[in-house]
Amino acid sequence: MNAVAEVTDKSVVDPVSRWYAGATVRNAPRIYVPQNIAEENIFPPSRQLLAAHPLVEKLGQEAISYVLAQSTYKYMYEIGLLETRFVIDCSLKIINGEIGTDVPEEDKREAITIVIDEGYHAYVALDFIIQLKANTGIEPLSVPQTNGNLDAVHRGYEALPRSLHGTFQLLATCLAEHTLTKDLLSIGKEKEATVTFTKVMTDHVSDEGRHANYFARMLKDYWKTVGTDDQKLIGSFLPNYLRDYLAADFERQFDRDVLSQLDLTADEIDTVLQDTDERYSAAAKSYIDVTIANLVKLLDRNGILAHPETRAVFVQEGLLTV
Ligand SMILES: [Fe+2]
Numbered sequence: 001m002n003a004v005a006e007v008t009d010k011s012v013v014d015p016v017s018r019w020y021a022g023a024t025v026r027n028a029p030r031i032y033v034p035q036n037i038a039e040e041n042i043f044p045p046s047r048q049l050l051a052a053h054p055l056v057e058k059l060g061q062e063a064i065s066y067v068l069a070q071s072t073y074k075y076m077y078e079i080g081l082l083e084t085r086f087v088i089d090c091s092l093k094i095i096n097g098e099i100g101t102d103v104p105e106e107d108k109r110e111a112i113t114i115v116i117d118e119g120y121h122a123y124v125a126l127d128f129i130i131q132l133k134a135n136t137g138i139e140p141l142s143v144p145q146t147n148g149n150l151d152a153v154h155r156g157y158e159a160l161p162r163s164l165h166g167t168f169q170l171l172a173t174c175l176a177e178h179t180l181t182k183d184l185l186s187i188g189k190e191k192e193a194t195v196t197f198t199k200v201m202t203d204h205v206s207d208e209g210r211h212a213n214y215f216a217r218m219l220k221d222y223w224k225t226v227g228t229d230d231q232k233l234i235g236s237f238l239p240n241y242l243r244d245y246l247a248a249d250f251e252r253q254f255d256r257d258v259l260s261q262l263d264l265t266a267d268e269i270d271t272v273l274q275d276t277d278e279r280y281s282a283a284a285k286s287y288i289d290v291t292i293a294n295l296v297k298l299l300d301r302n303g304i305l306a307h308p309e310t311r312a313v314f315v316q317e318g319l320l321t322v
């Protein structure tokens with residue numbers, strides 16, 4: 001039984017009442033980016049190790065703010081990509097009958113709330129970017145059109161027959177929404193970031209718990225309608241997909257690009273990257289291990305690992321012990 005179903009107050013359980021009462025798009029005021037980001041950390045420095053390196057600090061507050069602003073742009077653009085290119089698309093397919101058959105209208109109505117919520121999250125992220133540019137005069141290094149997560153989803157489509165793309169999309173969206181919920185919770189707890197950044201994270205996550213529960217329920221019901229052979233095919237493909245989806249950029253191309261904009265020599269850039277690499281890699285590996293363990297539990301809870309053949313692949317890949 002999930003957290004929603006355990007609540008006994010009917011008015012809180014009802015997804016319609018919950019959405020009207022709690023959705024940020026209906027209740028949250030606009031978030032204003034600080035005028036002077038030199039006075040506060042626009043991004044948590046614990047998530048961008050370059051900012052605290054002595055060679056960057058030596059360049060002064062402007063350089064530190066520049067590094068943190070670039071991480072903010074990247075984070076906000078990636079939220080927009082996930083929402084507009086992935087989650088909204090999946091929700092629209094549920095609404096339009098392209099994923100799932102005989103989906104009750106109540107569930108389609110809830111999928112519409114997700115389209116609205118995710119549209120608002122993408123709006124808040126882009127509003128943040130536009131304000132940050134106006135207040136600081138700092139231009140984003142790039143405007144990403146994709147990222148590692150979305151590339152992995154596209155490789156997933158290529159690896160599976162077309163007839164399974166809808167099933168895979170629902171599964172991949174469910175995995176992404178659970179991952180995002182935990183990521184937002186975690187980054188929202190970082191102590192050193194400005195309240196403005198934290199507010200974007202805590203507002204967003206307050207909607208995502210609802211979404212994660214919805215997609216898990218839809219996946220559990222939908223999976224029962226998928227044929228056994230197709231279930232096993234997708235099951236055997238999932239360990240590689242999970243690793244691909246969560247792969248970290250151990251080359252640190254983004255960090256290198258940011259440092260190249262500062263007044264540093266090539267040797268100094270290498271020094272900053274080398275000095276921070278152990279912490280960077282340890283954090284990335286720990287994140288991948290913890291997230292995969294959470295997602296394997298989610299898959300197990302919702303029946304995706306029910307076949308002995310699927311479990312055997314997960315055990316063989318070191319993702320399950322039994
Ligand atoms: Fe969202």
Ligand SMILES: [Fe+2]
Pocket residue numbers: 087118177207208211212
């Ligand atoms: Fe969501």
